Amino acid sequence: MSGLAQAEEGCIRKLTLSVSPIASTAQGIVISYGENHSSSLPCFFVQDISFPAQISQTGRSVPPANIPNPSKQDLEFFLKYIFRKERFWEGQYEAITRAMSGKDAIVLLPTGGGKSIAFQLTSMLLPGVAIVIDPIVSLIEDQIDNLRRVGIDRAIGITAQIEDPNVKSKIINAFGQGEYLFCYIAPERFQTEEFRGSLRSLTLSTPVSLIAIDEAHCVSEWGHDFRPSYLNIGRISRELCSSHNQIPPLLALTGTASHSVLKDVQRELQIQDFDSIITPKTFDRQELRYSVYEAPSDQKQNQLQTLLLRTLPDKFGTTGTSFFRSRGDRTFSGLIFCPFVNGDFGVVNIARNLNNTSIPAKFYSGGAPKSWARNTGSRDKSWNQHKRETAKAFKNNKSSLLVATKAFGMGIDKPNIRYTIHFGMPPSIESFYQEAGRAGRDRKKAECVLLFSVFDRERVEHILHPDTPIEEIVEERQTARENGADDDITRVLFFHTEAFVGVEDELSFVDILMKKLDKLSERRKITVVFGRENTKAWEKAIHRLVVLGVIEDYTINYSSKEFNIVLRGLDKEGIIHRYELYVFGYNKGRIKKELQKLQKHIDKPYNDFVREACRILIHFIYDTIEKGRRRVLREMFLLADSAVGKENCDEIVRERTLRYLESSRAEEIESVYNDESIFAKLQIVVRGSETSEGEMVHGIRSPRDAADMRGQVARYLESSPDHPGLLFLRAISEAYCSDFKFEVIFENLKAGVTFALSQYLLDKETVYKSLSWLLMDIAERKDTVCKKG
Template sequence: MDKYEVLKHYYGYDTFREGQEMLIDSILDGQDTLGIMPTGAGKSICYQVPALVMNGITLVISPLISLMKDQVGALNQAGVHAAYLNSSLSYNQYCLALNYARQGRYQIIYVAPERLTTEEFLTFAKEANIAMISVDEAHCVSQWGQDFRPSYLKIVEFIDQLAVRPVVSAFTATATKEVQEDIVQILKLRKPRLLITGFDRNNLSYQVAKPADKYAYVSQYVKNNPDKSGIIYCLTRKSVEEVSNRLQREGVAVTRYHAGLSDDERRQNQDDFIYDTKPVMVATNAFGMGIDKSNVSYVIHYNMPKNIESYYQEAGRAGRDGEPAECILLYSGQDVIMNQFLIDQNRENEALDFEALEVVRKRDRERLKKMIYYCMTTDCLREYVLQYFGEQGEPYCGNCSNCLVEFEKMDITKATTAILTCVQECRERYGITIILDTVHGSKNAKLKQYRMDQNTQFGILEDYTIAKLRQIMDYLLHHGYLELSVSQYPVVQLGELAEDYLENGGMLLMKVPLEQEKKTPKVTKKKAHSEKAIDDTLFEQLREMRTKIAKEEKVPPYLVFADKTLVNMCSVLPKTKDSMLTVSGVGEVKYERYGERFLEIIKAYVG
């Protein structure tokens, strides 16, 4: 089969998405290839399609067990023989899988990087006809990536030991220019063809909220969206437990995931989420990479992540089916302190020596600053993310919380002078709360203890609310008038622009929302799907059939058919096999397995 026949037969699509065909052609031409594509853009097809066209085995190097399990499950469901080799297999299972591989049963094999240089796998690889090695989540090879894994450095060592060097392809959703250069250099890609399809996901709306009560916000949002599946990310295990327990007591079908749970419980909870038994997942960032659940309608970050890359990747788990989805980040100053503490206590890269670890920490602190600025900016959030990854966006996207809010200009000259002078007089020794309490004239006992009640700026801004002063403080931090020290207990320091401002003065204006943010989210009910003129009754009947089949075959519902495919069925209303095969996502294999059962429902409904 050629690439088009493979696409239709196994995946049920008539055309490739943007960038996919160029990457596939590059691989089929025998060219090393690097693809930078956003989550949900169809990276896996870019190496799976050529793997099914080429003569030989494709090894896909992947960092997480969940990713491999999900991808292999989807391939087997589509009629492709595939397997994975990782620590989840017993020794006997591992040996059996290798024997099947030697017999040529698998066209695609997913393997953990740690397995590459083991004696058993090397023996197999040296004898096998390996047509391609594809490195998924390729940013893991770079110390400048947000998820550096020393085990990824074994990849080049492995390739160098093969008798014949295969085509090497690499894919990731998150790579700045430095990371792209690292991938090419460390993997020793030979004159690679690079394609960046763009980081924008038009179906995602981005929001930053600063509610006084985060839990109340989340609880209200989940209750207003009872029929939707979503992920709530928390920074700590303690927060995961607290949020999930409270939601459960309120009757929400919720589960949880963090590293403190047993392997069996994590596996069960993940399955409950994937199978839609419990459609709401509360988790730390230990959850999600490789989870290909297509119908996640929202991702809420209960705490600010430590960098833009992590946020982009985690938020990108929403709307993988192309349907409208919401990405909401709940920000508070405590998140900054917690992230700085986690960076200082970095235990993720214990294999690195002290100097290398300091380089990683310095890099992480800089990226944390960019994440904080994202939460503080009044400019377009989408444009901010795109510019971070080196892509030019529009100043107005119309689909983020900043673009959808009207702003006015507020004169903050007096407040700025007072805050900067206060910081200067106390010799940059205190944190945000002490500084703001001082200029506000608080009766806090600590102020007397620190003699801040004797500061010339004490009480000079008593007419301002603390909330407004925090807004101004955020602005000054974001725009370089102030900065926070990098330590377990950050103190406010004068920034690059402070000296000139204090000497020369000048008017300073800040954009502020015309209406203050409410404590609970304003929720607008959205349609369950994006296509027009779809009968919801038929859609629900098709979903019920999908759920029934999924339970019979013990697979996640989206592996039977994605929501988008069911929506397309409602639009096309097929009555024959040929018309059913025109539905996006229905290939020959899936039609033979399920097609008739869905046709019967549609024919009965149409009459």
């Protein structure tokens, strides 16, 4: 194969790369690392040199490839050769083998668990371009920097940081020609027609090797980082990224995911295979040590200084004067997470106060602080440069302490962060775990500190109670701020009330959008100008109509501030069905009631019916997701409140965090064991239970969960070997394991039926009804068992 390299001043130099064929029947991909290579297949050339010019290839079209069941030894060879890592960490090998086999996967691994290797190594071994979707620019820049550190420079980030439209167009065009091995984008890029066009051009000659969705919890409306553009990834990627009738595998990566978030991710990304979910044995990070401190809001800055000058240096056996010195990889690097950019509790003010007390600190945030434009005269351009320089200095150990919003912390890979400090309450235990988990990635001791303030605990209970309406929470928060009674809970609720402004406010945007769209019942395309204000609110209104099936698709032209919308022309019955499917995904117990609400308006004119459907939908979202978010904030508060001031603080935080993130099986198994009717609790244990907010918790949701259940129920059967409920549970947990044995499933089912009829004297109808449900559940979720049986 050959290519043309364009150098400076328009001079074109020809660079020829040759391949000598030897085995015309060879199947697979040959990666050549020396001059004496020979194959009839395309080769990757991995060399420790840099060529200072762009190379455009003029080779033939390459089809996509799958490599089923690659050996672990072969993959570890490339892991070591390319990434200089000796062995796989937990979950990496399983994720890579699924992707290389062309299968989707949802990868839930602890923060610092090396999720990026899963798609990076796979992409290097498969032909084509990897598309990586990241939610924030700092994460994109960090991952590209990490690739360059191992010699991979054919990676590009197409972000808003590329301010010259001509440069951006050239990069997108080069992407369409297969110039890059890795293309990092924000999810919103999928909503632009220019990028969609480049995808179409790319797949004519170059396959998309895989699509990696980093921080995949952003897909879910249950997640605090939800972005509407994430919802289109599953559909668009399958439509636009396929080539030769083959769809590239999707790898959804996240540090943690609650049951509700996981179900959202599965539904929106269309990943339903039971074996696709890869979970760890434990989320426990033994190298991290947790501590919690409480201080009034006006004393938090003093407490922070004490932590930095005395408490933390003492824990690391050093002094406050030497704690902040740069020592290369031995630097005591630290992150302070702040909830805001501006104001008393913002990154700018906190960093300024620290520097005034001789604690050297830099600050970082996604958007430019208000003071930046006043001081520099240019807000965005110089701020983007400042962010890059600040991140680089911190990562290269030139500066040791960074005060940042989570715009920096999400996914940053810096091995020697020795401590994190949360200068405010995170919105959930998951957020706290992920952000604190930036520390100790080199598996060495690290400290994770939470510094929180509570003004009135009774007020906390009231505003976090599910019966308190969102409008009252807004008033409580404003009153607290006006009276100087703010605390961490009211401050974090600022973001909550920004996301949930109220049913009527959300509906007002839907009303304006519907007027602009006019005849909603007609299938057609229409352009809507949205201007510079409230872009997120407009997109959320569009998303509501997408959920109901009224809008089929939309793209965004950010330069002209336009939405290009495709109306589906769906009839009323179709809208009812779409809403039914949506409710089923969250709380199937409410389907009948919700459909009754909608049926009352079936005789209204089409547009009026759609408006009522939107009102009902938004009310449902507030009943489930809004209240659910407050519930997880309350769990975070209870964790902090239970641990503060306790000698065993680390143990309390660790246990409560792990109980929240992991499923403890003892209580579930006990419920089956102690159930007098034998089988009544079995379905709840297998499928999970529903909270008052409609969230599904517990249950067997992955092969790893099944393996945990299998091991624990086996211990119970040692003392009660004839219990029908435990025998059935043993059978179904065996069926859901990756290494299931059909004989074991059959033996336990047979024993369960026999003992139920002979020893427990249950009637046949009860036994066979439970057996039928169990077999149907296995058939729905694990068809490989049925085929083998």
